[in-house]
Amino acid sequence: MLDFLQRLLGRESERPSKEQAKERLRLVLVHDRANLSDDLLPALKDELLAVLSKYMEIDENELRVQLAQEDSQVALVANIPIRRIRRAAGFSHQGAGR
Amino acid sequence: MAGHVVVITSGKGGVGKTTTTANLAMALAQMGRRVVAIDADIGLRNLDVVLGLENRIVYDLVNVAEGACKLRQALIKDKRCDTLHLLPAAQTRDKTAITPDQMKTITAELKEEFDYVLVDSPAGIEQGFKNAIAGADAALIVTTPEVSAVRDADRIIGFLESSELHDPRLIINRVRPEMVRRGDMLSIDDVLEILSIELIGVIPDDEGIIVSTNRGEPVVLDPHSTSGQAYREIARRLEGESVPIVPPTPVADGWLGRLRRLIGLQSR
Ligand SMILES: Nc1ncnc2c1ncn2[C@@H]1O[C@H](COP(=O)(O)OP(=O)(O)OP(=O)(O)O)[C@@H](O)[C@H]1O
Ligand SMILES: [Mg+2]
Secondary structure (H helix, E strand, O other): OHHHHHHHHOOOOOOOHHHHHHHHHHHHHHHHHHHHOOOHHHHHHHHHHHHHOOOEEEOHHHOEEEEEEOOOOEEEEEEOOEEEEOOOOOOOOOOOOO | OOOEEEEEEOOOOOOOHHHHHHHHHHHHHHOOOOEEEEEOOOOOOOHHHHHOOHHHOOOOHHHHHOOOOOHHHHOEEOOOOOOEEEEOOOOOOOHHHOOHHHHHHHHHHHHHHOOEEEEEOOOOOOHHHHHHHHOOOEEEEEEOOOHHHHHHHHHHHHHHHHOOOOOOEEEEEEEOHHHHHOOOOOOHHHHHHHHOOEEEEEEEOOHHHHHHHHHOOOHHHOOOOHHHHHHHHHHHHHOOOOOOOOOOOOOOOHHHHHHHHHOOOOOO
């Protein structure tokens, strides 16, 4: 009886559609925002390079930074070819103690 | 003191820019402000019919830009509220008939004489939109709580940022409280979380808007209309008053809704 009533009145066991709307919007806007501002990824690449260079020597020409779509998330994927790592001396953790 | 030029824009078409422009213009005028509404949707003139002023057009925006008439001559004065004026769009031309610089000149001249210059923007991000925002001091973005409209609104927000038009405010239009309640429509909070801009008002989906558009009488003229009330409140917020934003609530939801809750099929 209850079963019948539930069918009659439309059970709401499914995930509410607005959750899907939110999730899809979240993903699509990651791409839109990253792609629409022409200099977001290049700028990020430059800053990454600056930071990484303190620790290692990078092959700049082969450095790739891009967005990759996985099932339910977008990942920032970087391919960073290392020529060599600098010696341990000289990069004590700068943020510490401040 | 010079007035404000406020552009009403959206990205996606058909979400309610023209309806919003007409109602805010009327609401502000009824508060005693001197208002001119500009239809910047050249080739797809609409604001005139929504305001019910279509029979009185002599000159239009393009005529003014080309110097074929004086600005004053092209303004239509509303008979219901004599502080409201319309500067209509040209119907036989397209959006390239006017440039952003000409828009700037026209809006600059108008804001000397009016408290508010409201610009009804065409949809899209092309020249017509660029014309519409050219002389604007502030922007209102209209969206509905739907994926495509919200996405396009996000794009427009980015565009306005890079055009130095900062802090646009959002109007969420055509909200259906019953759908929000059962989780089938993005809520106000959902939309704000996604777009992260300031909200200036929420308009319910309302048949009365279609009726009022049929008649050419903006819904703010009806003191009992809930959507009219929502527009009047936005007008007061534009004036700087702090009026709390109350999201529309489901109207009495009938025996079916009550029955569903009674047998526990629905939370609240
Ligand atoms: N809150 C509302 N409730 C019901 N109907 C509405 C509401 N807002 C707008 N509409 C209807 O939606 C339609 C589109 O509205 P409107 O012309 O204002 O949109 P627009 O954004 O100016 O469109 P365009 O991009 O073509 O210029 C109209 O038929 C209007 O009556
Ligand atoms: Mg329109």
